[in-house]
Amino acid sequence: xxxxxxxxxxxxxxxxxxxxxxxxxxxxxxxxxxxxxxxxxxxxxxxxxxxxxxxxxxxxxxxxxxxxxxxxxxxxxxxxxxxxxxxxxxxxxxxxxxxxxxxxxxxxxxxxxxxxxxxxxxxxxxxxxxxxxxxxxxxxxxxxxxxxxxxxxxxxxxxxxxxxxxxxxxxxxxxxxxxxxxxxxxxxxxxxxxxxxxxxxxxxxxxxxxxxxxxxxxxxxxxxxxxxxxxxxxxxxxxxxxxxxxxxxxxxxxxxxxxxxxxxxxxxxxxxxxxxxxxxxxxxxxxxxxxxxxxxxxxxxxxxxxxxxxxxxxxxxxxxxxxxxxxxxxxxxxxxxxxxxxxxxxxxxxxxxxxxxxxxxxxxxxxxxxxxxxxxxxxxxxxxxxxxxxxxxxxxx
Ligand SMILES: *Cc1c(COP(=O)(O)O)cnc(C)c1O
Ligand SMILES: [Zn+2]
Numbered sequence: 001x002x003x004x005x006x007x008x009x010x011x012x013x014x015x016x017x018x019x020x021x022x023x024x025x026x027x028x029x030x031x032x033x034x035x036x037x038x039x040x041x042x043x044x045x046x047x048x049x050x051x052x053x054x055x056x057x058x059x060x061x062x063x064x065x066x067x068x069x070x071x072x073x074x075x076x077x078x079x080x081x082x083x084x085x086x087x088x089x090x091x092x093x094x095x096x097x098x099x100x101x102x103x104x105x106x107x108x109x110x111x112x113x114x115x116x117x118x119x120x121x122x123x124x125x126x127x128x129x130x131x132x133x134x135x136x137x138x139x140x141x142x143x144x145x146x147x148x149x150x151x152x153x154x155x156x157x158x159x160x161x162x163x164x165x166x167x168x169x170x171x172x173x174x175x176x177x178x179x180x181x182x183x184x185x186x187x188x189x190x191x192x193x194x195x196x197x198x199x200x201x202x203x204x205x206x207x208x209x210x211x212x213x214x215x216x217x218x219x220x221x222x223x224x225x226x227x228x229x230x231x232x233x234x235x236x237x238x239x240x241x242x243x244x245x246x247x248x249x250x251x252x253x254x255x256x257x258x259x260x261x262x263x264x265x266x267x268x269x270x271x272x273x274x275x276x277x278x279x280x281x282x283x284x285x286x287x288x289x290x291x292x293x294x295x296x297x298x299x300x301x302x303x304x305x306x307x308x309x310x311x312x313x314x315x316x317x318x319x320x321x322x323x324x325x326x327x328x329x330x331x332x333x334x335x336x337x338x339x340x341x342x343x344x345x346x347x348x349x350x351x352x353x354x355x356x357x358x359x360x361x362x363x364x365x366x367x368x369x370x371x372x373x374x375x376x377x378x379x380x381x382x383x384x385x386x387x388x389x390x391x392x393x394x395x396x397x
Contacts, residue, residue: 001060003075005053009044009220012320018044023137025218036203037196039287039297039318044220045260046073053268064235071231071264073224078132080160084124085228088113089236089382098350104370105377110242112233113385115355118160119180120388121309122229122254123153129225130154130214131161141166141211145191145198147173149309149387152180154214159184166205168198174308176391196314216253217317223257230261233382234271241265241273243379246369248361248386249279249332250310252288252321258384259324275382277330278375279321280365282337285311288321289332295322306337309358309387331374335364343367344389354389362386 008019011027018024026034030042053070060066064086069076089112099106117124127150134142141164144154151167158165165186169178170193181188191198199215206213216222234241241262247255255277265271281289282305291297297318303311315321325332335343337357344360347353355362362383369375 001056001066001069004072005049005070006073007047007049010047012043012045012323013041023139023212024220025213036200038299038314040217040316041319043217043317043320046220046224048264048268050264050267050269054270057268057270062239064232067231067235068228071227071261072129073221074129074132074136078135079128080131080157082118082157082160084117084128084157085232087116087232089233092351094350098346099367099370102367104367106370106375106381107377108380109366110380110382111351111353111385112229112382113353114229115353115359115385115388119149119152119156120391121149121153122226122384122386123149124157125228125257126150126216126222126225126253127153127157127214129221130212130219131157131163133221134163134212135161137212139210139212140164142214143202143206143211144168144214145170145195145202147195147308147311148177149391150214150216151186152177152391155181155184155186158186166211168202168205170195170198174392176393195312215316216251217256217320222253223260226254226257227261227264229384230258231265234262234265239271241271242275242382244278244375244381245275246278246280246362246366246381246383248307248310248358248365248384249281249288249315249321250285250312250358251315252317254384254386255279255321256317256324259328274328276328277325278365278369279325279330279332280361281332281334282307282310282340282361283334286334287312287315288318289334291318292322292325292332305340307340307357307361308392309356310361331369333365333368333372333374335361335368339364339367348389353385355385356387356389356392359386
């Protein structure tokens with residue numbers, strides 16, 4: 001098996017292919033049209049030698065570490081030693097019977113608990129791959145703008161890799177996530193303004209001081225990192241692709257990562273099926289679901305949700321998210337804060353899983369989809385739990 005079968009990039013907007021062994025972000029043509037405060041233009045999709053991967057997979061032990069290596073853009077030797085991913089995946093009969101008691105039929109509901117990553121969220125997957133890329137390139141620092149989990153994850157992974165992390169945090173980031181950034185020794189730069197301002201400052205910083213920028217979807221390997229959750233689900237589900245995966249959506253990068261993992265498997269001929277995705281957004285942070293439904297993009301008008309991790313005005317990856325939803329016949333639903341809080345409690349009390357509000361939106365969205373007949377009772381459905389409840393505790397329960 002080779003170190004990596006990664007071959008290059010393709011722009012999701014103009015289709016231009018690019019090759020680079022150095023630092024690369026957006027398409028060199030489309031990226032020029034991007035303005036801060038709007039979704040990214042010219043996000044790059046990583047490509048692999050899929051024929052070779054298919055051949056290798058036929059020959060090797062069909063286990064998780066081989067699958068991860070085949071589809072990794074960075075050789076295994078560069079990853080920090082801290083284990084990331086390989087999180088629990090299991091059927092929840094209790095959740096099935098709970099739903100049934102509420103008049104919703106779903107025989108096969110599964111939990112993929114990514115809250116059990118080292119820093120407590122799925123974001124560790126992206127930061128893990130990005131620190132490996134930084135090691136490979138020999139850069140001494142990684143820079144990001146984030147309101148929370150991407151920052152906590154980068155701080156933890158950079159610490160594990162022995163690299164400096166510089167993190168721009170907008171006003172209003174939750175205290176537990178700030179504490180994580182500090183405890184791991186990252187340089188925390190508080191920004192007087194919103195995420196867009198933090199994003200702009202992080203770009204100015206890397207332009208001036210160098211380092212690798214980990215902003216979500218801006219670097220294509222953030223998506224490659226997140227796709228590993230799908231490679232795991234495929235193995236853990238006995239080499240089968242589920243019918244539905246329920247994904248809470250802010251910037252749309254987890255959604256894209258989940259899609260990309262299965263798309264890569266399909267391109268290599270390892271499966272011929274794609275799952276459908278249920279994209280769940282908070283009703284005040286609805287830019288992607290609205291774009292998918294109306295085919296006309298606008299920013300969310302006033303994001304104001306308890307689910308801080310999915311509170312986004314201009315989702316970075318809105319363009320690709322809409323494309324993949326149409327390609328896979330996926331669906332989008334909106335949920336209220338009240339539905340999210342109810343779902344958080346129901347999940348905690350029927351399964352023992354304490355998810356942060358954004359992650360609890362999965363269950364809230366699933367209930368909506370069942371009530372509306374979007375998901376059928378016999379379809380295998382995976383609830384993706386993206387972040388831990390201890391990150392955003394409500395002390396007034
Ligand atoms: C980041 C995040 C999301 C949403 O991911 P996007 O890529 O922004 O769509 C959902 N849940 C949690 C817990 C997160 O941290
Ligand atoms: Zn382009």
